[in-house]
Amino acid sequence: MSAILVIGGDRLGNIVHVLQEKGFEQIYHVTGRKSSQTGLKIPSGVQMILVLTDFVNHNLAKTIKNQAKERQMPILFCKRSCAAIVKALQQVA
Secondary structure (H helix, E strand, O other), X not given: OOEEEEEOOOOOOOHHHHHHHOOOOEEEEXXXXXXXXXXXXXXXXXXXXEEEHHHOOHHHHHHHHHHHHHHOOOEEEEXXXXXXXXXXXXXXX
């Protein structure tokens, strides 16, 4: 997999390194805090979506979930911690 969309969290910090180690070359990030972001469209080339549930607008999460379902794209929901992300990614692989 080469591209992932991360929704939530003001900063990704070490999460970027975790995702790169898992093979993601492109990492798109949307903070998900602003209500204006609820109209977000999934960028082309994205093969997986990661929603950080601690820091996300609920309407945006719902919108993205519906888009992912239409595209039959995997979507993960987890807390904003490297350990939680690694565990979630292992369940998909």
